[in-house]
Amino acid sequence: MPANVVKKILQNSSETERKLINQFLNYPEDSAGSLMTIEFVDLKKEMLVHEALVRIRESAPQKETIYTCYVTDANRVLEGILSLRDLVIAEPEQKIGEIMRQEIIYANTHDDKEEIAELVKKYDLLALPITDNEKRLVGIITVDDILDVIEDENTEDFHKMAALEPTDVEYLESGVFAMARKRIVWLLVLMLSATFTGYIIRSYQTTLEKVVALTIFIPMLMDTGGNAGSQSSTLIIRSLALNEVNFRDIAQVMWKEFRVSVIVGITLAFVNFIRILLIERYSPPIAFTVSLTLFFTVMTAKIVGSSLPILAKQLKIDPAIMAAPLITTIVDSISLIIYFTLAAKILHFA
Amino acid sequence: MPANVVKKILQNSSETERKLINQFLNYPEDSAGSLMTIEFVDLKKEMLVHEALVRIRESAPQKETIYTCYVTDANRVLEGILSLRDLVIAEPEQKIGEIMRQEIIYANTHDDKEEIAELVKKYDLLALPITDNEKRLVGIITVDDILDVIEDENTEDFHKMAALEPTDVEYLESGVFAMARKRIVWLLVLMLSATFTGYIIRSYQTTLEKVVALTIFIPMLMDTGGNAGSQSSTLIIRSLALNEVNFRDIAQVMWKEFRVSVIVGITLAFVNFIRILLIERYSPPIAFTVSLTLFFTVMTAKIVGSSLPILAKQLKIDPAIMAAPLITTIVDSISLIIYFTLAAKILHFA
Numbered sequence: 182m183p184a185n186v187v188k189k190i191l192q193n194s195s196e197t198e199r200k201l202i203n204q205f206l207n208y209p210e211d212s213a214g215s216l217m218t219i220e221f222v223d224l225k226k227e228m229l230v231h232e233a234l235v236r237i238r239e240s241a242p243q244k245e246t247i248y249t250c251y252v253t254d255a256n257r258v259l260e261g262i263l264s265l266r267d268l269v270i271a272e273p274e275q276k277i278g279e280i281m282r283q284e285i286i287y288a289n290t291h292d293d294k295e296e297i298a299e300l301v302k303k304y305d306l307l308a309l310p311i312t313d314n315e316k317r318l319v320g321i322i323t324v325d326d327i328l329d330v331i332e333d334e335n336t337e338d339f340h341k342m343a344a345l346e347p348t349d350v351e352y353l354e355s356g357v358f359a360m361a362r363k364r365i366v367w368l369l370v371l372m373l374s375a376t377f378t379g380y381i382i383r384s385y386q387t388t389l390e391k392v393v394a395l396t397i398f399i400p401m402l403m404d405t406g407g408n409a410g411s412q413s414s415t416l417i418i419r420s421l422a423l424n425e426v427n428f429r430d431i432a433q434v435m436w437k438e439f440r441v442s443v444i445v446g447i448t449l450a451f452v453n454f455i456r457i458l459l460i461e462r463y464s465p466p467i468a469f470t471v472s473l474t475l476f477f478t479v480m481t482a483k484i485v486g487s488s489l490p491i492l493a494k495q496l497k498i499d500p501a502i503m504a505a506p507l508i509t510t511i512v513d514s515i516s517l518i519i520y521f522t523l524a525a526k527i528l529h530f531a
Numbered sequence: 532m533p534a535n536v537v538k539k540i541l542q543n544s545s546e547t548e549r550k551l552i553n554q555f556l557n558y559p560e561d562s563a564g565s566l567m568t569i570e571f572v573d574l575k576k577e578m579l580v581h582e583a584l585v586r587i588r589e590s591a592p593q594k595e596t597i598y599t600c601y602v603t604d605a606n607r608v609l610e611g612i613l614s615l616r617d618l619v620i621a622e623p624e625q626k627i628g629e630i631m632r633q634e635i636i637y638a639n640t641h642d643d644k645e646e647i648a649e650l651v652k653k654y655d656l657l658a659l660p661i662t663d664n665e666k667r668l669v670g671i672i673t674v675d676d677i678l679d680v681i682e683d684e685n686t687e688d689f690h691k692m693a694a695l696e697p698t699d700v701e702y703l704e705s706g707v708f709a710m711a712r713k714r715i716v717w718l719l720v721l722m723l724s725a726t727f728t729g730y731i732i733r734s735y736q737t738t739l740e741k742v743v744a745l746t747i748f749i750p751m752l753m754d755t756g757g758n759a760g761s762q763s764s765t766l767i768i769r770s771l772a773l774n775e776v777n778f779r780d781i782a783q784v785m786w787k788e789f790r791v792s793v794i795v796g797i798t799l800a801f802v803n804f805i806r807i808l809l810i811e812r813y814s815p816p817i818a819f820t821v822s823l824t825l826f827f828t829v830m831t832a833k834i835v836g837s838s839l840p841i842l843a844k845q846l847k848i849d850p851a852i853m854a855a856p857l858i859t860t861i862v863d864s865i866s867l868i869i870y871f872t873l874a875a876k877i878l879h880f881a
Contacts, residue, residue, distance in 0.1 A: 234619065241620050248598050248615070248657075265598070265615060269584065270591050302682070305675035307598075307657065324674050325655035328681065332652070335685045336769055339692075343765035343855065344758050352770040353780060357787060361794035364762050368829075371758050372799055376806070378750035386743055393739055396746050400728035400863055403750060407757065408694050408721050408856045412714050415693035419686055420702040430703060437707060444711035449722055456726070479718075505693065505855055506758045513750055 213297050214290035216330070217311045217320030222250040226260060226278030230271045237265070246323050249308045252281045257317040259285060259310055287312050290319060294330045299424070301327045338422060342415070342504035344371060367506070374510045378403075378517055385521040394463060395524055398471045402520060405449065406478040406512040411505035413438055413486030418500045421490060428495045434487050442483035446476040470520070470527045478516040485511055563647050564640030566680070567661045567670030572600040576610060576628035580621045587615070596673050599658045602631045607667040609635060609660055637662050640669060644680045649774070651677045688772060692765070692854035694721060717856070724860045728867055735871040744813060745874055748821045752870060755799065756828040756862040761855035763788055763836030768850045771840060778845045784837050792833035796826040820870070820877045828866040835861055 208214030222244055224233050233250070241247050250268070252261040261281030271280050287310040288297050301309055301324060309327075311320045333349060340347040344367035348355060382389065382399075389395060417434065420426035426434060450472040457468035486508045490500035558564030572594055574583050583600070591597050600618070602611040611631030621630050637660040638647050651659055651674055659677075661670045687697040694717035698705060732739065732749075739745055767784065770776035776784065800822040807818035836858045840850035 238619050241616055247619070265619070266591055269588050269597070269615070302678050305678075307674070324657070324678075328652050328655075328674075328678070331678065331681060332773065336773070339689070339765055339769045342689075343761045345762050345765065351775045352766055353776060353783065353787075357790045358794065360787070361791045361798075364759070364791065365795055365798050368755060368758055368762075368795060368799060369802060372751060372755045372803065373806075375751040375754040376811075378754075379747040379811075382747045382750070386747075389746060390743050393736055393743070396739060396749070397729040397732045397736075399746070399749060400732070400753060400867070401722060401725040403753060404725040404728075404856075404859060404863065405718060405722045407859070408718055409714070411693045411855065412695050412718075415689055415695065416702055419689045423682065423686070425701045426703060433703065437703075437710070440707045441711045441714065444708065445715055445718060448711075448715055449718060452719060453722065456723075461726075461729075505761065506754075509754060509757070513754065517750070 208290055211294050212290060213288050213292045213294065213309075213311045213322060214320070216294055216297070216326055217290070217322045218245045219320045220245045221308070221310075221318075221321040222247050223253050223257075223318065224250050224263075224277050226252055226254075226276070226281070228277045229273065230268055230275045230277065230280070231273035233268060233277055234273075237268075245321065246308050249306075249310075249321070251310055251318055251321070252277055253318050256315075257319075259287060259312055259316055259318040261285065262310065264307075285310065287316075288322075289314065295334055297322055298327050298330045298334065302331075334422075338418070338501045341499060341501035342418065344368065344502075344504075344506040371506050371510055374507075375513065377510075378513045381514055381517045381521070385517075385525075388521055388524060392467070392524070392528060394467060395470075395520070398457075398474075399517070399520075401453075402471070402474055402478055402516055403509075403513050405475060406482045406516045407505065407509035409442070409445065409479045410482035410486035410508040410512045413483045414490055414504050414508050417487045417490045418504060421494055421500050426491070428491060431488060431491045434491065435484055438483040438487040439480070442480040445483070446479035449479060450476040466527050470524050473527075474516065474520040474523055477519045478512065481515045481519075482508070482512045485515075558640055561644050562640060563638050563642045563644065563659075563661045563672060564670070566644055566647070566676055567640070567672045568595045569670045570595045571658070571660075571668075571671040572597050573603050573607075573668065574600050574613075574627050576602055576604070576626070576631070578627045579623065580618055580625045580627065580630070581623035583618060583627055584623075587618075595671065596658050599656075599660075599671070601660055601668055601671070602627055603668050606665075607669075609637060609662055609666055609668040611635065612660065614657075635660065637666075638672075639664065645684055647672055648677050648680045648684065652681075684772075688768070688851045691849060691851035692768065694718065694852075694854075694856040721856050721860055724857075725863065727860075728863045731864055731867045731871070735867075735875075738871055738875060742817070742874070742878060744817060745820075745870070748807075748824075749867070749870075751803075752821070752824055752828055752866055753859075753863050755825060756832045756866045757855065757859035759792070759795065759829045760832035760836035760858040760862045763833045764840055764854050764858050767837045767840045768854060771844055771850050776841070778841055781838060781841045784841065785834055788833040788837040789830070792830040795833070796829035799829060800826040816877050820874050823877075824866065824870040824873055827869045828862065831865045831869075832858070832862045835865075 222237055237247050248265045254260055261283050262285050263281045286304050308321045308323045313319050337347040346363040453475050454468050454472040457463050490503040493503045494500045572587055587597050598615045600613055604610055611633050612635050613631045636654050640661055658671045658673045663669050690697040696713040803825050804818050804822040807813050840853040843853045844850045
């Protein structure tokens with residue numbers, strides 16, 4: 182079955198059908214093998230340029246691209262590549278073996294499509310050759326398919342970062358039950374984690390009963406902590422996805438986030454202190470407690486938010502699931518402990 | 532100054548320098564004009580195929596791509612395009628005017644790079660011709676530059692959705708003060724908005740003083756509302772970015788979110804009711820109040836989260852800023868009002 186027929190079938194199939202077809206074809210889902218086409222131009226080293234051009238001309242209508250041509254030996258092992266541009270510039274009597282390039286960027290059928298997209302982006306390729314384990318050329322992936330891969334990968338990251346199980350079905354096409362299912366699991370996990378914050382509040386219930394005013398600032402502290410954390414986690418998750426940051430940068434990242442959080446924390450705490458004191462007209466100790474908590478919350482959020490995604494990647498966990506929702510849940514707990522501890526000290530309970 | 536020199540200069544310049552250079556060149560930043568190269572192959576209608584091939588061969592080393600060729604008249608007005616593939620397949624004595632295609636996908640120098648990327652993706656182009664207002668061909672944008680545009684646009688959306696002012700400077704390269712500045716504004720805005728939730732709590736202070744236990748569930752309600760809302764807003768913002776959803780779909784989207792929220796809300800409320808009653812051992816009225824609030828919170832979050840981004844786009848506001856942080860702030864307030872109203876009714880205060 183020619184690869185473009187397979188591709189057509191795959192494109193018009195449901196997710197489940199696609200999985201079955203891919204299993205049948207023995208290429209893992211999301212692998213290079215499942216994306217490639219076998220309609221490429223292959224040439225031999227001994228051919229002359231004008232012979233190659235005739236061959237390209239004859240076979241062009243069936244090929245996915247003729248702009249990159251592949252030179253293989255008798256066993257279909259990939260020996261070199263050359264572009265149609267090279268062929269057009271070359272002298273008609275030159276041998277393909279002389280003008281082909283031997284430094285080849287290629288990938289294996291089992292490589293993940295994300296790595297494939299990385300290579301195409303990095304080397305500005307129009308097509309990437311795909312080989313089997315014996316370096317035999319079995320197909321190519323063209324840049325237009327890579328554009329789709331990149332958008333899919335980005336969509337997947339957007340979904341994961343919003344605590345959604347990723348889907349490649351368009352919004353308007355997906356069923357209500359399937360959609361609900363993709364949302365419930367994470368919401369349940371996060372809801373149950375969020376009950377920890379409830380336990381923390383409960384254990385400080387006597388403090389709260391004395392100063393109910395403290396409750397008023399809980400939403401503001403939690404929201405600001407969540408937002409400060411998601412800023413850092415998003416920046417880092419995106420930088421990891423684009424390979425701009427790696428595990429070895431973790432100390433540098435945390436030191437940078439520490440400094441940023443000092444500036445951001447002081448600014449927010451200051452504005453907040455003034456507001457609580459002058460507009461909301463609470464006593465200075467309360468304004469001070471809330472503002473100091475805010476400062477430490479921002480700092481915790483930024484350091485947790487920036488380091489967890491890097492640690493996750495190192496542990497082979499997708500950093501995108503360390504995004505806002507999870508960070509918020511963690512930062513909430515820490516923030517509340519800081520709040521009540523400071524309140525107890527500053528407002529002299531305990 | 533040749534465009535690739537300009538491009539080189541632009542690539543090695545700081546953000547500020549780039550702005551100045553672009554202003555000088557009269558092309559708006561992020562426009563097609565600022566991205567294009569002028570190194571394209573242009574042909575004339577009267578040329579024969581073999582003459583065109585000679586011309587391409589001679590000029591190939593200077594051109595950004597030779598795979599798409601452009602046919603222009605004496606005034607440089609774009610008349611047709613043809614691919615090197617068309618040329619290679621054609622008979623040497625055919626006229627360019629006969630084989631060129633006249634249905635041309637092109638863009639204007641002042642078009643936004645996001646629209647350009649859309650065209651290249653939609654039509655699987657290797658290069659897109661860029662014309663001035665008189666349809667004179669002034670440059671082309673190649674697919675490898677579009678890959679960068681797509682990643683930049685995605686990064687911008689990730690940043691905006693996390694309440695960050697977008698930057699195109701890599702994380703490790705950006706300064707601490709610049710970074711803090713890009714985060715503070717939104718955090719301040721959201722922090723001050725979050726104080727509304729404080730006012731709501733304050734106005735129900737007598738209720739809270741009677742049942743301090745109600746405080747314990749505030750973080751869980753807020754977090755779950757925030758997460759449920761960000762799931763919906765993320766799905767919709769992404770679908771809007773990929774043009775899968777439009778303003779005319781708003782009723783369909785809200786109806787779908789309503790049904791999803793009923794399923795998700797009932798599930799979460801049920802689990803929560805059991806947990807509060809059996810594990811945390813609160814009274815049934817309290818468990819019921821919290822769970823009913825949770826149900827309405829999820830519903831509000833999903834409907835607000837899905838409709839606001841669509842409305843924003845219709846009002847020419849970037850939907851990405853209607854993401855988790857803003858939605859959370861809005862949903863928090865509504866959720867707390869529902870909570871205290873239900874508490875007052877069910878627990879018989881007031």
